[in-house]
Amino acid sequence: MNFFDSLGSPGGGAGTLTITDAAFHLLLSFVLGTFVAWLYGRTHRGLSYSRNMVHSVVLLTMIITMVMLVVGDSVARAFGLVGALSIIRFRTVVRDARDTTFIFLALAVGIAVGAQQHAIAVLGCVMVGVVASSLQFSGFATRHADTGMLRVRGASGAANALEQVLTNWCRTHELVALRQGDAGETAEFSYEIRLFHPGEREDLLRALRAVEGTTQVTVAIEERAEEW
Numbered sequence: 001m002n003f004f005d006s007l008g009s010p011g012g013g014a015g016t017l018t019i020t021d022a023a024f025h026l027l028l029s030f031v032l033g034t035f036v037a038w039l040y041g042r043t044h045r046g047l048s049y050s051r052n053m054v055h056s057v058v059l060l061t062m063i064i065t066m067v068m069l070v071v072g073d074s075v076a077r078a079f080g081l082v083g084a085l086s087i088i089r090f091r092t093v094v095r096d097a098r099d100t101t102f103i104f105l106a107l108a109v110g111i112a113v114g115a116q117q118h119a120i121a122v123l124g125c126v127m128v129g130v131v132a133s134s135l136q137f138s139g140f141a142t143r144h145a146d147t148g149m150l151r152v153r154g155a156s157g158a159a160n161a162l163e164q165v166l167t168n169w170c171r172t173h174e175l176v177a178l179r180q181g182d183a184g185e186t187a188e189f190s191y192e193i194r195l196f197h198p199g200e201r202e203d204l205l206r207a208l209r210a211v212e213g214t215t216q217v218t219v220a221i222e223e224r225a226e227e228w
Helices: 019-043 051-071 075-085 097-114 118-137 156-169 198-209
Strands: 147-155 170-180 186-195 214-221
Touching: 019 051, 019 097, 019 118, 051 075, 051 097, 097 118, 147 156, 156 170, 156 186, 156 198, 186 198, 198 214
Parallel strands: none
Antiparallel strands: 147 186, 147 214, 170 186
């Protein structure tokens, strides 16, 4: 009995699996893993993009498929693999929760292909891909681009004058923090604001600096409507 014949024997590495079947499963996991990796790159936004992450998604899908093919329906192999893999410790910090989501997707696809549930693997990739693309490109859960934070330092008695200026320049404004100095004569006001027009930021700054008693004014307006 040679190596290739052993794949189809009960004592072989994968039960009754043939070399052709194993190659098909791994090829399918490669195709679907590549789709998941492409979907990740296509819908990714921000500065946390990693080429290694894309490669890992493809390889992880194939590796999980291989593990599932080895385990098959053997309880003994399953416990053996759990014991062998328990010595591995993964300490890589995933910077974006969305990256973790795609890692789980790669795991799920690999498990589905390895369990020979091809329809679930393909359908899952397609449906998750549609939902992920829709969420990314529809603007779902994005904030207004004219929303930001305003901090003003100055006299404690300038609160009313600041409120008047903000009413004139902002659609909405809310005092989220107030810090007073030791003597109570100075204070730092922190507002969450939404301007009528984002391009009027400099005009708002000039109007606030003209308020008697203000010593420092800073504003940060979101230029993009996604997290960086």
